Amino acid sequence: MDNDLYYVALTAITLASIYGLLALGISIIWSSLGMINMAHGFTFAAAGFGGWLMAQHLTQNGAAVILAGMLTGALIGVLIGAVAFIPLYDKPNFPLRSLIATLAISLLGAQALLWVFGPRVKALPKVFGQENFQFGSAVVSADKLGVIGTSVLVLLATLIWARRSRRGLEIRAMMQNPEGAALVGIGLRSTAMSIMAVTGALAGLAAILLAQTYYVSPYAGLTPLLKGMIVALAGGLGSIPGALIAAVLVGLVEALTAVTLGGQYVLITQFGFIIVVLLIRPRGIAGILEQTRE
Amino acid sequence: MKEILRIQGLSAGYGPLGVLHGVNLTVHAGERVGLVGLNGHGKSTLLRAIVGLTGWQSGSIRLRDQEIGGTRSQGPGRYTHRIVRLGLALMPQGDAIFHGLTVADHLDSGAFTRRAWRERMARRDRVLDIFPPLRALLKAPVGKLSGGERRMVSLARGLMADSSLFLIDEPSLGLAPKISKGLIEALTQIPLDDGAMIIAEQNLSLLEGYVTRLVGMHGGKLKGGGDALSAVALGAPH
Numbered sequence: 001m002d003n004d005l006y007y008v009a010l011t012a013i014t015l016a017s018i019y020g021l022l023a024l025g026i027s028i029i030w031s032s033l034g035m036i037n038m039a040h041g042f043t044f045a046a047a048g049f050g051g052w053l054m055a056q057h058l059t060q061n062g063a064a065v066i067l068a069g070m071l072t073g074a075l076i077g078v079l080i081g082a083v084a085f086i087p088l089y090d091k092p093n094f095p096l097r098s099l100i101a102t103l104a105i106s107l108l109g110a111q112a113l114l115w116v117f118g119p120r121v122k123a124l125p126k127v128f129g130q131e132n133f134q135f136g137s138a139v140v141s142a143d144k145l146g147v148i149g150t151s152v153l154v155l156l157a158t159l160i161w162a163r164r165s166r167r168g169l170e171i172r173a174m175m176q177n178p179e180g181a182a183l184v185g186i187g188l189r190s191t192a193m194s195i196m197a198v199t200g201a202l203a204g205l206a207a208i209l210l211a212q213t214y215y216v217s218p219y220a221g222l223t224p225l226l227k228g229m230i231v232a233l234a235g236g237l238g239s240i241p242g243a244l245i246a247a248v249l250v251g252l253v254e255a256l257t258a259v260t261l262g263g264q265y266v267l268i269t270q271f272g273f274i275i276v277v278l279l280i281r282p283r284g285i286a287g288i289l290e291q292t293r294e
Numbered sequence: 295m296k297e298i299l300r301i302q303g304l305s306a307g308y309g310p311l312g313v314l315h316g317v318n319l320t321v322h323a324g325e326r327v328g329l330v331g332l333n334g335h336g337k338s339t340l341l342r343a344i345v346g347l348t349g350w351q352s353g354s355i356r357l358r359d360q361e362i363g364g365t366r367s368q369g370p371g372r373y374t375h376r377i378v379r380l381g382l383a384l385m386p387q388g389d390a391i392f393h394g395l396t397v398a399d400h401l402d403s404g405a406f407t408r409r410a411w412r413e414r415m416a417r418r419d420r421v422l423d424i425f426p427p428l429r430a431l432l433k434a435p436v437g438k439l440s441g442g443e444r445r446m447v448s449l450a451r452g453l454m455a456d457s458s459l460f461l462i463d464e465p466s467l468g469l470a471p472k473i474s475k476g477l478i479e480a481l482t483q484i485p486l487d488d489g490a491m492i493i494a495e496q497n498l499s500l501l502e503g504y505v506t507r508l509v510g511m512h513g514g515k516l517k518g519g520g521d522a523l524s525a526v527a528l529g530a531p532h
Contacts, residue, residue, distance in 0.1 A: 090370060176394055177393075179371060180390030183347075185375050
């Protein structure tokens with residue numbers, strides 16, 4: 001039983017760090033660009049292939065594979081921004097139009113990946129090695145440790161960058177009030193592009209990290225997109241701390257379900273979880289945070 | 295006197311609605327222009343049209359010999375940041391503040407030119423001298439401030455850059471009369487040097503003695519074509 005509990009906690013944190021990377025991106029894009037990015041899953045899948053190309057043709061080096069994934073993610077993110085945001089953002093009905101545009105990109109993208117790489121799934125190298133570490137009676141595999149470490153590190157770096165740098169200030173201003181941002185001279189288009197690049201890179205990292213357990217395939221982005229959306233919604237769209245807390249909760253729900261009911265029920269319990277959260281707190285966990293702050 | 299702003303034949307509105315109908319207005323360096331008129335007659339729309347935030351607009355707007363107007367049927371806000379960077383600051387109604395950011399963040403966000411960003415600490419000091427109450431609130435999120443304090447933040451943010459034309463929309467809106475008076479006084483302390491200021495305000499009596507010229511707005515047109523008008527004529531009910 002003790003071992004079970006430990007396994008649940010470890011799995012939950014591993015999943016939380018991956019979902020957190022995705023949800024943060026979805027949440028930031030929604031609050032700053034006003035766009036629900038349905039193509040975030042495509043960014044994720046394409047980044048997985050980016051990492052695979054690097055491992056296949058250049059080097060199996062872990063850092064290089066991660067970097068390739070993040071770069072591919074950033075590139076695809078910018079591409080989505082250029083197609084779905086730049087031409088549309090000042091037109092009427094932008095939220096609906098961009099939703100349709102990103103959905104179209106997501107479908108087209110998955111087909112393009114299928115066309116180029118074929119339907120066979122690809123395996124990425126174990127970027128964190130194969131060893132197991134012993135902590136007392138508990139055993140941690142290197143890839144779980146690596147997944148948690150890398151995502152925590154990258155998330156922290158991103159948050160510090162957002163708090164300290166000028167670009168970060170522009171992004172935070174745009175998340176709060178796009179018109180006010182334009183009025184203080186912040187270029188919405190260029191800021192949007194850097195947001196798409198950063199969130200794309202985060203999705204790319206998530207893709208490489210998840211590929212330590214699952215295979216890379218053209219449709220690999222679908223489930224992570226759903227789970228990222230669940231986390232972002234449960235956290236309250238637009239709230240960074242909310243998304244991070246929700247990531248841990250959703251990871252916990254998934255790990256607990258897998259242990260008690262079985263893996264096939266995971267999506268059911270997660271949707272149940274989000275329904276309950278939204279019933280109690282329509283604005284997600286961020287609603288609770290703001291309530292206690294006042 | 296040097297011309298800062300020359301508006302000719304400006305019409306603007308939102309969707310099917312036309313708000314401004316052929317507005318002409320010239321503002322010279324050193325002027326503080328009071329733009330007065332009733333609610334819903336286009337004062338705010340005029341200021342928003344200057345920064346390109348209306349739904350559509352046509353007509354010429356020249357800021358120091360540079361055309362920033364032109365005809366546009368869509369895309370409110372598409373060029374706003376470029377216009378603002380030419381040295382124009384709009385403090386809009388509702389303040390357009392960032393609720394979760396601190397006062398210090400707001401001031402920094404106003405310093406968008408390279409030089410202003412490097413000098414932002416010195417500039418913060420200068421702006422805080424105009425609005426002393428903000429000094430104690432630098433670390434506070436703006437969403438928690440009172441209406442008067444928010445208005446100060448919005449004004450202070452506009453002063454962080456090298457702006458030479460200040461557009462201020464209803465500084466007294468939603469504030470207690472005493473606070474409004476203080477704000478207007480603070481506004482007149484802002485050194486204009488080579489610049490100018492337009493203050494839109496419903497409450498004519500607030501502006502008395504603080505502006506160099508009054509311009510009336512009625513039904514989307516400027517009364518008297520935007521030239522000097524006596525306050526007496528404006529005060530008369532239409």
